[in-house]
Amino acid sequence: MKHIRLTRYRKWRNVFHQSWMVIALSAMLFIPLVLVAGLIMKSMLLLENHHLFELLFSSDWRPLSSHFGFLPFIVSSLWITILSLLISAPVCLLTAIHLTQYAKRWVLRIMHPVIDILAGIPSVIFGVWGILVIVPFISHQLGPLFGKSVSGYSILAGAFVLSIMIIPFMLNMLIELIKAVPNELQEASLSLGASKWQTIKFVVVRKALPGIVSSFGLGMSRAFGETIAVLMVVGNVTRIPTGVFQPGYPLPALIANNYGEMLSIPLYDSALMLAALILFLVVLMFNVLSRFLILKAETH
Amino acid sequence: MNNKISIHNLCLSIDRQPILKNVSLNIPTNKITVILGPSGCGKTTLLKSLNRLTDLIPGVQQSGEILLDGVNILNGNQDLVDIRQKMGLLAQRPYPLPMNIYKNITYGLRISGRRNRQFLEKRVEHYLKMVNLWDEVKDRLKDPASALSIGQQQRLCLARGLAVDPEIILADEPTSSLDPISSKLIEEKFLELKSQYTIVLVTHILRQARRMADYVVFMYLGEVIEQGTPDELFNNPQHPVTKSYLSGQFY
Incomplete structure (x- = not known):
């Protein structure tokens, strides 16, 4: 029993x-x-x-007289995100190719924990670093080089800081992706008389391409939503930026800076929620597109 | 007998673990040389050392010499691209390049700078006909090569290798992932091709070795145990290990 x-x-x-x-x-x-x-x-x-069209495409942001144009924030976010990707994507791709194809094994063994540590640094530290290093660099060196007198708190500073932040994140994915390309495929290419570089360019990168694109997409969605480090260096001026040396005001910074202060105005509160919703939907879209590409690559 | 490749005292180790031990053998011109032996005896490594694909293995060390047409290819003075283009490789499983059928065949030619379209198209047709694949794919040359069946892919890989005009075909158990009909096609092709090419065929299938071989090399645990004509080796093996392998005591 x-x-x-x-x-x-x-x-x-x-x-x-x-x-x-x-x-x-x-x-x-x-x-x-x-x-x-x-x-x-x-x-x-x-x-x-308010009409959704007006909200998205008006640049008139005067919450106290109930004008809510999100365009400056959306444009700032897009500028920073795209610029940071332009900076980080080539660096990541070349680093990943070097680590997996050219570097000695021990280099990759050391780099793995290094990348993980980089990925784990709190974003506020990147923000402080941006204020101490990047902002003065843009203000004193880069700006004058282009004949501009700028404060340094700019789209470019945000993109710089952001690209450093998403590099470890994308690099990890790229290393795994490129490592996953079968050795035999490289052997096939080499035995047809291709040089190592030709093999990497035409076969390895080509094979991993959908994955590479999607890892950039995932990096972009991280960049789009990153708040604190960008907020610290980007200037936070409500105006549509027309150049990389100008300050911007991305969506996450808008929410983080203002939420909790103006709750007595219901419309303002609602506007910040809409900003969050837009942020959420855009990031979701980047993610879904990237996953879709990975899926397509795997079934191919 | 004329030897295309002669190997003298080839030793190869990976991370100090010996894989090939003092291998010496001759590969006769325009014949099928079968390298026979159980799994893990170093057959594939030996084959890959012929076109220096072993260079890719991390922690590899080689000594000895491999003479290709009398020239040592291990001493580092040779152009790797040159050596590899002389040898077409057919792997255990087909690995079509991530591009369409047409581009798979023309890959070797395009990377060496041949871009004339008419020339390339002629080559594609010629080599696809050579491996009996033309009729099956002529209407879908722009489809990805991965859309073909495994048997078709393996024939595509053979055509791709032949298209760069090699002198030697290195085949590493080329039928192990194929169905009987596709295997037969590949075997028949090899028997046809040996008049123009020197073929090195790695296999652990005894019957395939008997069907194909002009010259047999039997390997066990990284060493060449015995080599000779099929008649000598199959009908009158000298070494006890060869005897027990031939009688099916291990695979």
């Missing part, structure tokens, strides 16, 4: 533990949904009063 009781007990425990996992899983799926629903509900107030 005893062993039957034991069996029952084990069965019960089994069910119990399985249900825990289901609860954990549904919480994980449920929370983002609640989050989005909350954002939509809260931003409805503004959307009822």
Whole structure:
């Protein structure tokens, strides 16, 4: 009889533990949904009063007289994100190719933890570094070089700091991607008389290309949402930037700087929620597109 | 017998672990030389050392000499691209390059600077016909090569290797991932091709060795145990290890 009781007990425990996992899983799926629903509900107030088109494409931002044009923030975000990708993507790709194809094995062994450590540095430290190094550098060296007198707090400073931040993140993915290209494929190319560089260019990179593009996409979505480090160096001036030396005001900085201060004005509160929603949707879009590319690459 | 390749005292180790031990053998011109032996005996490594693909292995050390047409290719004075272009490699599994069928065949030519379209098109047709693939793919040359069946891919890889005009074909168990019909096609091709090419075929399939070989090399644990004509080796093996392998005591 005893062993039957034991069996029952084990069965019960089994069910119990399985249900825990289901609860954990549904919480994980449920929370983002609640989050989005909350954002939509809260931003409805503004959307009822203003046309979405006007909100997205007007540059008139005067919350106190209820003008909410998000264009300066959206444009700033796009500038910084794209610029940071332009800086970091070539660096990442070339580093990944060197580490996987040319470097000695011990170099890669050392670089793995180094990259992980870089990825783990808190973003506020990057922000401080940006203020202490990048901003003065732009103000004293780079600006005068282009004949401009600038404060240094600029789109360019934000993009610099951001690109340093997303490099370890993308580099890790790229190394894994390029390592995953079968050796035999390289052997095939080499035995057809291709040089090492030709093999890398036409076969290795070509094979990993969808993955490379999607890792850039994931890097972009990280860059788009990064808040504190960018906020510290970008200047936070509400104006559509027309050059990289000008200050900008990206969406995450808008929310972080203003939320909690102007809650007495319901429309302002709602506007910040809409900013969060836009941020969320754009990042989601980058992510989905990137995942889609990876999926396509794997089935190819 | 004329020897295309002669190997003298080739030793190869990876991270100080010996893989090939003092291998010496001759590969006769325009014949099929079969390298026979159980899995893990160093057959593939030996084959890859012929076109210096072993250079890619981290921690590799080689000594001895490999004479290709009388010239040592291990002493480092040789142009690797030159050596490799003289040898077409057919791997255990087909690895089509990540591009379309047409570009797979013309890859070797394009990277060495041949860009004349008519010339390339003629070559593609010629080599695809040579491996009996032309009729199956002539209407979809622009499709990705990965869309072909495994058997078709392996024939494509053979055509791709032949298109750079090699003198030697290195084949590493080329039928091990293929169905019987595709295997037969490849074997028949090899028997046809040996009048123009020197073929080195690595296999662990005894019957394939019997069907194909003009010259047999039997390897075990990184050493050449015995070599000779099929008649000598299959009908009158000298070494006890060869005897037990031939009688099916291990694979």
